Amino acid sequence: MEQLHTELKKLIIDALYLEDISVDDIEADAPLFGEGLGLDSIDALELGLAIKKKYNVVIDADDTQTRDHFASVANLAKYISASKVS
Template identity: 60%
Template sequence: MESMFIEIKEMIIDSLNLEDISVDEIETDAPLFSEGLGLDSIDALELGLAVKNRYGVVLSAESEEVRQHFFSVATLAAFINTQRAVSA
C-alpha cells in the first residue's frame, strides 16, 4: 500500500502543479483540504479528473462520500483500491 500512497502523492503534485512540495512533505493521514495540505474546491475537481484518468475511477461530485474519500492520501488510496476491486 505504501507504493500506492507515493503514487497518489506524486499524482497530487503533478496534477495540481505543486512544484514547491515534495512527496515527503505530504503526510499520508493528514487532511488534503483546509488545515492540512490546503487544497480547495477547484483542486478537488482537478484531482478527481486525475483519479479518473489514471485509475478509471469515476467520482460523483454531489456525493457526501466523496468528501470522505478525499480526506487524505490514505482514504483516497483505500477508495481507489475498493473501486478497482469492484470493477475487476
C-alpha cells in the same frame, strides 16, 4: 498500499502543479484540505479528473461520502483500491 500512497502523492503534486512540495512533505493521513495541504474545491475537481484518467475510477461529486474520500491520501487510496476490485 504504500506504493499507491506514493503514486497518489506524485499525482497530487503533478496534477495541481505543486512545485514547492515533495512526496515526503505529504503525510498519508494528513488532511488534504483546510489546515492540511490547503487544497480547495477547484483542486478537488482537478484531482478527481487526474484520478479518473490514471486509475479509471470516478469519484462522484454528488456522493455524500466524497468529502471523506478526499480527506487524505490514505482515504483516497482506500477508495481507489476498493473501486478497482469491484
